Amino acid sequence: MSNEPTRRDLLAGASSLSALALTPVLPLLDDSWFRISLAQWSLHRALRGGKLDNLDFAKVTRERFGLAAVEYVNAFFKDKACDFDYLGEMKKRAADNGVESLLIMVDGEGQLGDTNADARKRAIHNHYRWVVAASFLGCHSIRVNAGGSGGRDEVQRLAADSLNKIAQFGEQYDCSVIVENHGGASSDGEWLAGVMKLADNSRVGTLPDFGNFNIGGGKMYDRYKGVTELMPYAKAVSAKSHEFDADGNETKTDYTRMMRIVQQAGYRGWVGIEWEGGKPDEFGGIELTRDLLVRCGGRAG
Numbered sequence: 001m002s003n004e005p006t007r008r009d010l011l012a013g014a015s016s017l018s019a020l021a022l023t024p025v026l027p028l029l030d031d032s033w034f035r036i037s038l039a040q041w042s043l044h045r046a047l048r049g050g051k052l053d054n055l056d057f058a059k060v061t062r063e064r065f066g067l068a069a070v071e072y073v074n075a076f077f078k079d080k081a082c083d084f085d086y087l088g089e090m091k092k093r094a095a096d097n098g099v100e101s102l103l104i105m106v107d108g109e110g111q112l113g114d115t116n117a118d119a120r121k122r123a124i125h126n127h128y129r130w131v132v133a134a135s136f137l138g139c140h141s142i143r144v145n146a147g148g149s150g151g152r153d154e155v156q157r158l159a160a161d162s163l164n165k166i167a168q169f170g171e172q173y174d175c176s177v178i179v180e181n182h183g184g185a186s187s188d189g190e191w192l193a194g195v196m197k198l199a200d201n202s203r204v205g206t207l208p209d210f211g212n213f214n215i216g217g218g219k220m221y222d223r224y225k226g227v228t229e230l231m232p233y234a235k236a237v238s239a240k241s242h243e244f245d246a247d248g249n250e251t252k253t254d255y256t257r258m259m260r261i262v263q264q265a266g267y268r269g270w271v272g273i274e275w276e277g278g279k280p281d282e283f284g285g286i287e288l289t290r291d292l293l294v295r296c297g298g299r300a301g
Contacts, residue, residue, distance in 0.1 A: 032299040033263060034271050037069035037102055039238060040076060042275040042286050047076050058094040058101075065286055066300050069100040071236070071272045072137070074130060075107060081129040084136065091137050102270055103178070103207075103236060104134045105143040112166075113148025113159035113185075120148075120158060124165050127177070131166065135173035141235055142170075143207050146179045146186045146195055156191060160198035167203035178235045180207040181226060187215045189226030196233040206233040208262075209274070210253045211240030227258060231265035241289040242277040248292055259296040271298060 038061045046052040052060065054076045061067050072090075080086040094101050109130070110123025127144060134142045144166070146159040159179075166177045179195065181187045196206060208230040213221040231237075243251045262271070271293060275285035290300055 033268060033297050034299070035069065035269075036067055036290055036293050036298045036300050037071055037100075037270040037272040038065060038067050038286065039071040039105070039272040039274040040073040041105070042273055042289075043282050044073070044076075045282055055089060055093055058090075058099040059097050062097040062099050064283065065290060067273075067290070068098060068301055069102050069270055069272075070094065071102050071143075072104045072139075073107070074104055074109075078108070081133045087133055087136050094137070101137040101139050102272070103139045103141045103143055104130055104137070105180070106130045107145065109144075111148045112144060112146055112162035113150070113155035115148060115150040115154060115158065120162060124162050127166050128169050131170045131173055131175045131177075135170075135175045139175065141176040141178045141205070142166075143178050143180050143236070145182050146192065147182075147184055152185055152191060155185060156195050157198060160195050160204075163195070163199045163204045164201050167199075167201050170203055176203040176205060176235055178205045178207045180209050180238065181212045181230065182209070183212060183214055184216055187213045187221050187226070189213075189221060189229035193229045193233070204233075205235035206230040207236045207238055208234050209238040209240050210258055211242065211274075211276070212238075223253065224257060224261060228261050228265075231262060231267060234262075234265065234267055234269075236269065237262055237267065237271045238274045239271050239289060239293060240274045240276060241285065241292075242275075243279075244277075244285075244288045244292075248288060248295075250289070250292060255292050255296055259293075263297075 040057055043052055058070055061070050109126035112123050114120040130142045148155040163177055185191050208227045213223045213226050215221050241250050245251055273286055273289045275289055277285050
């Protein structure tokens with residue numbers, strides 16, 4: 001039998017080469033290019049109402065939603081930052097359920113851009129214990145806020161300095177510090193990207209949130225522009241959702257458009273569900289957000 005290629009072989013090869021040439025550099029949205037996690041804030045009503053205990057969060061994440069990673073919120077175990085027996089139980093329950101701990105969202109520990117030097121120093125030190133707790137749990141980062149009253153340029157400079165100090169502390173714990181657009185100046189994508197440039201530290205990054213773009217004074221920053229500006233520094237992504245239509249699409253954010261922005265930035269990490277709507281309930285809202293993210297190319301479990 002001849003080893004010479006037949007006309008059919010040549011045509012098939014040409015077809016394959018053509019298909020390869022047309023294949024985008026980035027994977028298509030249905031190629032499961034990211035994994036889906038759950039932000040604890042999605043269940044804040046159940047947690048605050050006594051229907052769910054913080055220690056059971058990992059189990060519910062796995063058994064009810066089929067997800068394999070969580071993002072904690074310090075408000076639900078605020079007095080346990082240095083309680084390693086309690087943190088050890090959190091860690092054990094996550095491991096028992098095959099759930100990875102990704103980060104702790106830290107609130108209420110002071111303004112990292114505070115123009116009062118003593119207050120800013122306290123805020124920096126308040127975050128150190130959460131770095132230790134996050135590292136103990138196996139998290140890669142703590143999420144912080146970059147607020148402060150004063151001139152935009154001054155607060156920007158001070159926030160960058162505070163982030164660097166926390167990152168330097170976190171170096172010994174292999175823990176990074178990431179900032180969410182979370183109201184005020186931080187919801188101005190250009191401003192927060194400027195903080196990242198001033199910090200210029202590989203352990204300092206962002207957590208772009210699809211919905212937190214209220215810059216105050218009744219003004220909203222364009223969410224697609226903001227996420228585009230923050231994605232180059234992203235170490236996590238928050239898929240905020242408030243409301244769904246009958247087709248299962250989020251009514252305030254075009255998820256296909258938004259996830260294309262995330263994808264084209266080269267991000268291949270976890271994307272966390274953060275449901276904040278009223279109807280359906282928290283469990284239903286999480287499921288709708290999960291299903292929408294799966295349709296955008298995400299993988300649950």
